[in-house]
Amino acid sequence: MAFFEGNNMTAGYGTGPDIINSCSINVNRGEIVAILGPNGAGKSTAMKAMLGLLKLKSGSILIDGKDITSLSPQDRVKSGISFVPQTRNVFADLTVRENLEIGAFLRTDDVDKVIDEIYELFPILNEKKSQVVGELSGGQRQQVALGRALMIRPSVLMLDEPTAGVSPIVMNELFHHIIKVKNTNVAVIMVEQNAKQALSISDRGYVLVTGQNKFEGSGNELLQDPEVRRSFLGG
Amino acid sequence: MDILNAIVLLLNYTIIPALSYGSQLALGAIFVTLIYGVLRFANFATGDMMSFGTMFAVLLTFYFQSIGISLGVLPTALLTIPFAIIMMILYMLSIDKFVFSYYRVKKSPPVVLAMVSVGVMFVTQAIIRIIIGPFDRRFLDGEKFILKANEFKEITGLNEGLTIKSTQAITIVVTIIVVSIMFWFLNKTKTGTSMRAYSDNEDLALLSGIDPKKVVLLTWIIAGILATVGGVLYGLDKSYKPFVYFNNMLPIFAAAIVGGIGNPLGAFLGGYVVAFGEILITYAYKKFFTYILPSSLEPNSLMQLLSTDYKFAVSFSILVIVLLFRPSGIFKGLRI
Numbered sequence: 001m002a003f004f005e006g007n008n009m010t011a012g013y014g015t016g017p018d019i020i021n022s023c024s025i026n027v028n029r030g031e032i033v034a035i036l037g038p039n040g041a042g043k044s045t046a047m048k049a050m051l052g053l054l055k056l057k058s059g060s061i062l063i064d065g066k067d068i069t070s071l072s073p074q075d076r077v078k079s080g081i082s083f084v085p086q087t088r089n090v091f092a093d094l095t096v097r098e099n100l101e102i103g104a105f106l107r108t109d110d111v112d113k114v115i116d117e118i119y120e121l122f123p124i125l126n127e128k129k130s131q132v133v134g135e136l137s138g139g140q141r142q143q144v145a146l147g148r149a150l151m152i153r154p155s156v157l158m159l160d161e162p163t164a165g166v167s168p169i170v171m172n173e174l175f176h177h178i179i180k181v182k183n184t185n186v187a188v189i190m191v192e193q194n195a196k197q198a199l200s201i202s203d204r205g206y207v208l209v210t211g212q213n214k215f216e217g218s219g220n221e222l223l224q225d226p227e228v229r230r231s232f233l234g235g
Numbered sequence: 236m237d238i239l240n241a242i243v244l245l246l247n248y249t250i251i252p253a254l255s256y257g258s259q260l261a262l263g264a265i266f267v268t269l270i271y272g273v274l275r276f277a278n279f280a281t282g283d284m285m286s287f288g289t290m291f292a293v294l295l296t297f298y299f300q301s302i303g304i305s306l307g308v309l310p311t312a313l314l315t316i317p318f319a320i321i322m323m324i325l326y327m328l329s330i331d332k333f334v335f336s337y338y339r340v341k342k343s344p345p346v347v348l349a350m351v352s353v354g355v356m357f358v359t360q361a362i363i364r365i366i367i368g369p370f371d372r373r374f375l376d377g378e379k380f381i382l383k384a385n386e387f388k389e390i391t392g393l394n395e396g397l398t399i400k401s402t403q404a405i406t407i408v409v410t411i412i413v414v415s416i417m418f419w420f421l422n423k424t425k426t427g428t429s430m431r432a433y434s435d436n437e438d439l440a441l442l443s444g445i446d447p448k449k450v451v452l453l454t455w456i457i458a459g460i461l462a463t464v465g466g467v468l469y470g471l472d473k474s475y476k477p478f479v480y481f482n483n484m485l486p487i488f489a490a491a492i493v494g495g496i497g498n499p500l501g502a503f504l505g506g507y508v509v510a511f512g513e514i515l516i517t518y519a520y521k522k523f524f525t526y527i528l529p530s531s532l533e534p535n536s537l538m539q540l541l542s543t544d545y546k547f548a549v550s551f552s553i554l555v556i557v558l559l560f561r562p563s564g565i566f567k568g569l570r571i
Contacts (some may be wrong), residue, residue, distance in 0.1 A: 057460060072442070072445055073439065073442060074442075077442060077443070077444050078444065083442055085438070085439065085442075085540070088436055088438065088439065089439065090433045090436075090439070091431075091432045091436050091439065091440075092432075092433065093435040094428070094432060098428050098431075098432070100426065101428060102428060102429060102432045102440070102443050102445070103443055105425075105429060105443045105444045105445055106443075106444040148443070149440075152444075215542060219470060
């Protein structure tokens, strides 16, 4: 049994059709799992369902063996699941430090210590701590977004297209940071468009097609799989 | 000597009045900007909410006077402000519960909430009419002047007198205290930061575990304090006319927009921009020029750009000019 599991999830938006169909995703601590697939495959939807932003029609979500299917997103945050949305994932009008403090809003213990840990992980944030986040570069903002999400010391970190719209150099840097996060014994799930690069740093990957699991395997297996290569990785 | 006379003249008729009027506008403008920033609608009931809070201060002042409680040289009204604030907050919270929260939960567009606030405005006006009536009331007691024109002339030997009304001094001091506490709260406390975060990015604030109900509650509490304090200070300075507050909404909204709506510091400074604009443009400079120009150049007109009847036209023009050239307001900085 994995640490964080979404089992046979079926869900859609409102009364519309089901976007994901009996889709299963699981991740262990200290592991990066990539969710890949063509546009409209339900990658983000699967992630939102695991976070509770979307009601499941059937299926279940378990963390550490505990069923959290009926919890609200806020309560899931309390049980250690953190989420970085694709857009608007920082408080642009607040300073870097304030962003981190808000990330720790639910913490009652000494926040300064956690902030120091985040500064250690992302040294640039220490340099820019009193700067307003709206004035930072795209890559730095993504680090703020990661830092904010890490402030609750999550056991699961979910990233929705963390490298969307950043340059290849920044993308490599971000992946490097994501590996650092993984090494702090966090379970990382990410939805990615840059499939090849994502798989190269992932321990495992899922390929979704029309809301269902199509392929799954270790990063290398998927990268080598001729069918996956042909359909999703461009040969 | 003439230069000094000219300076005292300007101080007396423009700068001091503008500072106190600006403070009153600033409190209203921060109110508007807070509601806009956190609850995301333009509150057209602003003026009448200020009037509503002031009404309680007026009634309590009369009551305190009748049972012989006073603050000596200070106006009794200052003593009633905390009670008036509590009544104001209770009124705002019940309005929010029975009216605004329904539209907030439904996620109605801001324009719908603005229209709802127009309804709240009419109801508030009606309640004020029922409770206190539409008449003009003076509730200022205690010492009226800190410095009288004659005393100033005797001390300095100048031709021009400088008058400082106690209400002007009280307005400026109370505004500085209230606004400093508010900025300290918004910028330095965890709860204040969470309010700014909620205003900046609601979804992410929810994901961070910020309780939206608490933020809304706090916003109304701060708004209630600002509305009551601003309203009472204006009423002390100019006498309490229940429906004048409605007219004041134009300069108040102008101040909030000039400062960049959603930005409390901007709204604060915007209050002074509008007040100085109104007063400097409608002041008759004849005497001022008589002092500083040689007698051959003495002006024979009033040297007034606009009659004081047009002071609202000035705030309206400031509003239009800012919207045309700097639609996001002239002040930068942290937005709530």
